[in-house]
Amino acid sequence: MTDATPADASRDAPGLAARAAALDLLSAALSRRAGLDEALAHPALKTLSPRDRAFARALTMATLRHLGPIDAALQARLAKPPPERVVNMLRLGAAQLFVMKTPPHAAVGTTVDLAAADKGTRPLKNLVNAVLRGLTREPPDLADPDLLPPTWLYARWQAAYGPDAARGIAAQIADEPPTDLSLRDPTTAADLAQALSAELLPGGTLRTSLKGEVASWPGFADGTWWVQDASAAVPARLLGPAPGQTALDMCAAPGGKTLQLAALGAEVTALDKSPGRIKRVGENLARTGLKAEVVATDAAAWPDRRQFDAVLLDAPCSATGTFRRHPDVLWAAKPSDIASLAAVQSRLLDSARRRVKPGGRLVYCVCSLEPEEGQVQVDAFLSRAPEFAVEPIQLGEGGAPEASLTAQGALRILPHHRPGGLDGFFIARLRRADG
Known part of the structure; x- marks a missing residue:
């Protein structure tokens, strides 16, 4: 626990409450899967003003998107690692300096104040000051793709897709993505594209660079x-x-x-x-x-015995393909997660097998970049489910980038396969034999 919570820090110095909240968000994001989502929903965050709440989230996301280069720069200036909470303060300070372009006196000063507000980190406030001031003289290269992902994940991507594709994937980490929208009625695309300042992507997705509260955008309230x-569409x-026809979304x-x-x-x-x-x-x-x-x-254990014409299994996965909107997944993930989640996917595929009518379709997908959760999983399923066969996806079908076929x-969509980026996905379509 700290001396200064987001609620009481606001009485000590302007802007400190938001930075204290960002510190808690960053700590949660790096400690466990889904930690950032849980922290964003915490009641303590709601005590902040809307402006401070938005700043805390923006600072946390900026830090996570550039964590690799920031950590490389910090390690070069630290003879030995300080406590993790101090490291996180330094990370936030560096993100303010080099990503959010906060004036150095404000970025350094508020981070030192943040350290001073916590009795556990107060003795190290001079270290925080010295390290951040040193960084202002030697700024890190935040755009280096080789530094942006965790080392172990980057090595996996290089092995799976080659060095050029791995660099293309990694380069997407630092960029804040646009917002993609699916339409209830495709015939409204032209009017909505104009109202939302959006472009129409292959397949019918609208892509907009609008910012702010989504619920206030034209067409949201009307559903x-x-x-x-x-990619998810x-x-x-x-x-x-x-x-x-009957369809099951598992x-x-x-x-x-x-x-x-x-x-x-x-x-x-x-x-x-x-x-x-x-x-x-x-x-x-309802909306x-x-x-x-x-x-x-x-x-996997649903007792209903119905069978369906079409079954969609978007299986739980490591979600490494979603880092554009959820950069925390890269840093909270562990190598052991992939094997444990692959076991879950296998059980769900076996459940899906029983729920497809003869002659019906099964689409299996994961928002993961890891081969064990994609093609490897499908190959294993086909070896134990001889009544299923691949129904090949055609070039450009469904709006998928041609490079992903x-x-x-199947489809192996990589985040750099479309200008502006998109989530990494693996998608396979299978058909059950008649009779």
Whole structure:
């Protein structure tokens, strides 16, 4: 615990409350998976003014997007590592200096004040001052792709995709992404593109660089669109159930793919084991005026014996492909996560196997860049499910970048495959034999 919480720090110095909140957010993001999301929902953050709350989040995200180069610069100036809380203060100070372009006297001064406000870090405030002032004389190269990702993940990407593609992936880490939107009715695309200052991407996604509260944008209250990365919109398009066909979304939250399937006219059942997350799916259905059966359950153990014309399994994964909006996933992930999540994916695929009607389709996807969660998983499934075969995806189908089509007829979408970036995804489409 610290002496200065976001609530009481605001009485000590202007701006200190926001920086104290950013320190807590950064610590949570680096300590565990989903830590940043949990911290952003913490009641203490709501005690800040909207301006300070927005600054705390922006500073945390700026730090996470440039953490690799910042850490390399800090390590060069530290003879031995100080306590982790002090390291995080230095990280935030460096991000203010070099990413947010805060004037040096303000960035250094407020970070020293932050250290002084906590009795556990107060003795090291002079160290904080000296290190940050040293950095102002030798700024880090924040754009070096070789420094942006964690070393172990970068090595994996180089092995899987080659050095040039790995650098292309890594270069996306530092950039704040635009916002992608899926439409309830594709015929509204032209009007919405004008209202939202957006461009229409292949497949029908709208991409906008608008900032601010999404709920205030034209069309949100009417439910005419929902936020969904361009890559995340591809799997439901590839599944493509016809109107009136039955479709199962096995891991549905937050609901973008469920909305897509419902908008296509399918009779949709959406599952998610988290009651809170499946509630959000229901809220999104209500806002858009779309309908689906919503069930809070573990899809691997769901006792319902129904079979469906179309099954979509967007499986839990390491989520390393989502770093553009969630840079914390890179730093909270561990090598052991990939093996443990692959076991979960295997169980879910076996459940999906039982739920596809003869002649029906199964689309498997993950927002991961790791081969063990993608093609390796599909190959293993096909070896134990001989009634299924790959239904090859065609070049450009579903709006996917042409470079993402693999020799196996699947998609390996990499974040640099489209200007402006997009989430990394693996997608495979399988067909069950008739009879």
